[in-house]
Amino acid sequence: MKKEKINKFLSHIPKNALIAFIVIIWIVPTFGLLVTSFRPVQSINSSGWWTILNAPVGxxxxxxxxxxxxxxxxxxxxxxxxxxxxxxxxxxxxxxxxxxxxxxxxxxxxxxxxxxxxxxxxxxxxxxxxxxxGLEVRPKVTLNNYIDALVGYRGTRTYTQDCAEGTPPLDINCNISDLLNPRGMGRAFVNSLFVTIPATFLPILLAAFAGYAFSWMNFKGRMTIFAILVGLQVVPLQMTMVPISRIYAQLGLNATFLGVWLFHTGFGLPYAIYLMRNFLGSLPKDLFESAYLDGANHWTAFTKLAIPLALPAIASLGIFQFLWVWNDLLVALVFLGGTKPVMTYQISNMVSSLGAGWQILTAAAFLSMLLPMIVFFSLQRFFVRGMLAGAVKG
Ligand code: HEC
CATH class of the missing domain: 1.10.760 (Cytochrome Bc1 Complex; Chain D, domain 2)
Structure with a gap:
């Protein structure tokens, strides 16, 4: 008995070591990025983030x-x-x-x-x-990178320094309104939220309707339409860019949030419908039949029965779609560009324009991954259940 336990413990070691290894590989650079983003630029340029606890230079x-x-x-x-x-x-x-x-x-x-x-x-x-x-005090940690990234500062020194001396570049006012400077991550954060929330919500809502209809409503050509919809997943997004941007130009949807919402909804839908239909279709048949016998119509069955039961699937779809839209650059670049810059656009801009000022990029990168991490960790308990959703009945 005892030997068995030891053997079991030993047999788990390789697996656990592998998991720990993967976790470390993922955590260490993230942690390094976080630490770096709080260090003053001179320190970043002269030493690695792991020296943060060392005695001050010299x-x-x-x-x-x-x-x-x-x-x-x-x-x-x-x-x-x-x-x-x-x-x-x-x-x-x-x-x-x-x-x-x-x-x-x-x-x-x-x-x-x-x-x-x-x-x-x-x-x-x-x-x-x-x-x-006191000639040049170099603190160990500073918020300057974050401030500079948020207001989109491109001066030779830092926003705080230049504003303290009253010599900021032209497009800076040195007050709270700078947070909405179009060059900064503050404005881009708001724009990203504006793009992402509807572009996540809309496809999931429509997919829930469609998934319910494909599972529990009888109509002609149900399977054919479903098969076509699932097949649409293979259409590459790039292929539709030219026709859609021409249609958008006629409708005046270029460089509008609505255009991006519709685009992401269209491309999110096939997979979302596929997942929702598989999940809702795998719910017990008796459940719905007894509901209909009790006089429930489709709307009540949908809102009172299907939606609450499908929450894990909705949550995992939500995470996927949210991450996809949040990290998307192509669509944002083509349909919004610099008129309503989102975070990915702003970061790519910084990479090309800030040769020497890459300390700002550390803060910008961290700002842009903050929200996805919050969303992921707050929804992750649904995540595993939802991941299995598509596999239950294929
Ligand atoms: C053996 C003792 C001693 C050591 C060690 C020493 N100093 Fe000095 N230092 C002095 C004396 C004495 C003076 C002159 C003070 C005066 O003018 O009254 C001085 C003056 C100076 C001055 C002013 C020079 C000027 O021209 O005005 C500087 C700067 C200085 N030291 C820097 C350093 C630094 C940096 C170190 C370490 C690398 C160092 N000292 C090590 C004794 C020392």
Missing amino acids: SKEYAANCEACHGKRGDLLPNANLGDPQLISKFDRSVLLLPALKKEINGAPHMQDIPVPSAQVVADIVVHLKNIS
């Missing part, structure tokens, strides 16, 4: 080379107070500090018997001196 080097004479805070020698920003601004680069360290003071080497450190170490010490003198 503090160790300072302690080893300078602390003996200048003290922990740099103020032990009043004539050479390293906490004085005015003094440090004269030595704010390693090429300026290095000669000072090599110069003699009162006929003796500056650092006496301590050897003058290498240029790289001196560069790190400069960072530390700027930090303790």
Whole structure:
């Protein structure tokens, strides 16, 4: 008995290790992205996110080379107070500090018997001196990347810095209205929500109607129509882009939200109907027949019986459709473009226009995956049940 248990435990190890491995592979970069998005740009450029808990740059080097004479805070020698920003601004680069360290003071080497450190170490010490003198304080974490991403900031410094000094680029007002700057993720977030919610809700609603009709209503050609609908899944989205954009142009639907909703609804429907019909069709027949005997019409059977029972299928369809629409770039690019930029559009724009400012991209990427993660985790208990929905009766 005991041996059996041990064997069972051992036999599960490879499977569990594999799952743990997959989870780690998925979690580590996500976590790294999250940490990076909160780091100041200079830190991102000079060290990896895993160094976030290390001591600040240069503090160790300072302690080893300078602390003996200048003290922990740099103020032990009043004539050479390293906490004085005015003094440090004269030595704010390693090429300026290095000669000072090599110069003699009162006929003796500056650092006496301590050897003058290498240029790289001196560069790190400069960072530390700027930090303790307050000349350029570099916090470990900052919200600047998020602020810059939200307002679509493209200045050479950060939104906070430039606004504090009153020298922002032209399209920035330095007040709350900047959140709706068309170049920023704030506006794009609102637009993405505007696209995604109806484009998720509409196909599921229509598919629920259709799924019920295909399962429980008798009409001629039921199976043929269903087969055609399912077959429509193979139509590639790209193929319809030209005809539909021409029709949209005539109807004035280009660059409108309505156009995108209709497009996503059309392409979401075949799969949604397929799934809903399989799920609703697999519900017990007696249930519906006794409901009809009790005098229920189709509408009551649909709202009181089918919909509550189909919630897992609806939830998993909802997740799929939501993720698909949220992450879609092609349709948003073709039918909305820059007039009503969504998050994917904005990110792709940033990738091509922000060569050096990619720290903003870390925040932007995280902002864009925030909502899908919330949706996924809040609906995931339905998810597995719903995934099996299509498999129950095929
Ligand atoms: C052996 C002791 C000693 C060590 C070690 C030492 N210093 Fe000094 N440092 C001095 C003295 C003494 C002065 C001159 C103070 C004065 O003018 O009264 C000075 C002056 C300076 C000044 C001002 C120079 C100027 O021209 O105004 C700077 C900057 C400075 N030190 C930086 C450093 C740094 C950085 C380190 C570590 C790499 C360091 N020191 C290590 C003793 C030391």
